[in-house]
Amino acid sequence: MQPSPYTPGEIARAVPGRALQLADLDERLSVLVDLHRLVGRIRVDHAARGFGKTSLLREYQRRASARGATTVWVTAGEPQGLVEQILDELRRTVGAAGAPHGRALREKVESLRLSLGVPGVATATGTFRSTAPDDERARAGARGLEDVIRAATTERPLVIFVDEIQSADAAGLRTLVYAWQHLQAEGTDVPAAVFAAGLPNAPETIAEIVTFSERLAYRPLGPLHRDAEEIALVGPARLLGVQWTPEAVDRALSIAQGYPYSVQLIADSAWAAAGRPDPGTVIDVGSVETGHRSMQADLEALFRARWSACSTSERRLLTAMARLGDGPTSRASIAEALGTGTNQLSTPRARLIDKGLVQPADRGMLQFTIPGFAAFIRSEYS
Ligand SMILES: Nc1ncnc2c1ncn2[C@@H]1O[C@H](COP(=O)(O)OP(=O)(O)OP(=O)(O)O)[C@@H](O)[C@H]1O
Ligand SMILES: [Mg+2]
Structure with a gap:
């Protein structure tokens, strides 16, 4: 161990x-x-x-x-x-x-x-x-x-x-x-x-x-590229004599999606699920799947804390965005979903950007910053 x-x-x-x-x-x-x-x-x-x-x-x-x-x-x-x-x-x-x-x-x-x-x-x-x-x-x-x-x-x-x-x-x-x-x-x-x-x-x-x-x-400062993510994943394990199988790496990276906090979280949970491996052993995709389930609790705790720090109008905006999908959404479609004008969105939009929960994307679009937050809102609050 x-x-x-x-x-x-x-x-x-x-x-x-x-x-x-x-x-x-x-x-x-x-x-x-x-x-x-x-x-x-x-x-x-x-x-x-x-x-x-x-x-x-x-x-x-x-x-x-x-x-x-x-x-x-x-x-x-x-x-x-x-x-x-x-x-x-x-x-x-x-x-x-x-x-x-x-x-x-x-x-x-x-x-x-x-x-x-x-x-x-x-x-x-x-x-x-x-x-x-x-x-x-x-x-x-x-x-x-x-x-x-x-x-x-x-x-x-x-x-x-x-x-x-x-x-x-x-x-x-x-x-x-x-x-x-x-x-x-x-x-x-x-x-x-x-x-x-x-x-x-x-x-x-x-x-x-x-x-x-x-x-x-x-x-x-952007998300991590695939190679960097892989280094973050396999590098520390290798120093301890532990290998990740290629399938395990692929699965972990598809969960983390370049978000550094999630990279650490999935790697850490997979490590625990693999029984805190000894030198000479491997982390396989089964450990990543088990780890994924246990990391959800941590990620959800983070999402819940962020959510509870939002006002009603901010939550309405987040919910509308989440319903529109995981990718960037336009102001107009958010306004339409909420049945308001785009002007009414300015204040909650600015606050959410200040909190780092959403960020402007190309062509006046708005997107979630943390992978998984939109899915969490969909499953919990809408
Ligand atoms: N280049 C990296 N590769 C892999 N993991 C990283 C990298 N940079 C940071 N991390 C991990 O990502 C998580 C967030 O890191 P950090 O606290 O530095 O981010 P932050 O942007 O300062 O966050 P916050 O805005 O909450 O202060 C930590 O778990 C950290 O270990
Ligand atoms: Mg910081």
């Missing part, structure tokens, strides 16, 4: 199928580490829930660390705001270094926190927090953040990772983007980079906050 090497619902240990993303990363790390220059654009990989954004970002982080950069990780959406989160992490990592490097950074961080008006100290400095317009405040904050970044990069290059960037507070995001714009404009070399990940609505959300978006490079 060997424990499962798969990672359903956990950070993937390897990210097969993401070679293009990693090649882009390596190029940028080269700019940062070899040329000691700023990576001028903030990269945002975006996809719906479960497509492997966090796993990819963690792989970026491993590679950045391996190249000698200091890394800072934040998951946006905390109450203190994005900039505060970054400052806290910087203080914990770079700021912990001995003098003079660590001290210089701590001083810059403190002065920025004061000027941003950290609760409790804001009044002491009578900051611009309550009076200055948002934009002005963000620009002032950005100059402070620039100073911090400079202080943080005197010894080693710095890479900041921002997961769930669509949840960042507007002020924080604006400050970060402005800081990057200034650093770029000044042309002095500051070896720093920002890599972010977010839901498919990230580009739109960010565009509403910062008027120029050319500072950001958006890259959609």
Whole structure:
């Protein structure tokens, strides 16, 4: 008996199928580490829930660390705001270094926190927090953040990772983007980079906050190709001396449909169904079938949780879409099925996209993001 090497619902240990993303990363790390220059654009990989954004970002982080950069990780959406989160992490990592490097950074961080008006100290400095317009405040904050970044990069290059960037507070995001714009404009070399990940609505959300978006490079993260899926399936087993039969691979891949979370789920369930195999044994199609039945419970729990977080109008839209099939559906046919105008669909549509449950497809169509969700809705709720 060997424990499962798969990672359903956990950070993937390897990210097969993401070679293009990693090649882009390596190029940028080269700019940062070899040329000691700023990576001028903030990269945002975006996809719906479960497509492997966090796993990819963690792989970026491993590679950045391996190249000698200091890394800072934040998951946006905390109450203190994005900039505060970054400052806290910087203080914990770079700021912990001995003098003079660590001290210089701590001083810059403190002065920025004061000027941003950290609760409790804001009044002491009578900051611009309550009076200055948002934009002005963000620009002032950005100059402070620039100073911090400079202080943080005197010894080693710095890479900041921002997961769930669509949840960042507007002020924080604006400050970060402005800081990057200034650093770029000044042309002095500051070896720093920002890599972010977010839901498919990230580009739109960010565009509403910062008027120029050319500072950001958006890259959609797609489903896994067949080869990548196969590597994710057979690779970890092979390391433990276990083989998947070709039929078992085919069946598992037809269940997962390129959705990374489902790949891990079916692989993990088949592993359990095969009795947590010893080295020298195989996983056959029978184990995959048994695994498929047991993974349904996990998948349904996920679907049920997503469903219960939806409003009535969102559920109506989802149900109409599900009845129309698994593929992309047009707004018009959804509206017709619901007996309303397409305008009435705008709000629930936007909310569902924000939640990563559906996404726009070609020609104004809308489609489900997670394989199996439509079938689940059909069987449970319609
Ligand atoms: N390249 C990959 N190959 C195989 N499995 C992967 C890959 N990337 C991620 N996974 C698996 O997919 C699942 C989702 O991964 P992850 O949490 O990174 O996705 P996410 O997009 O950040 O999801 P969420 O939006 O819920 O935060 C996990 O079970 C993870 O192990
Ligand atoms: Mg994630």
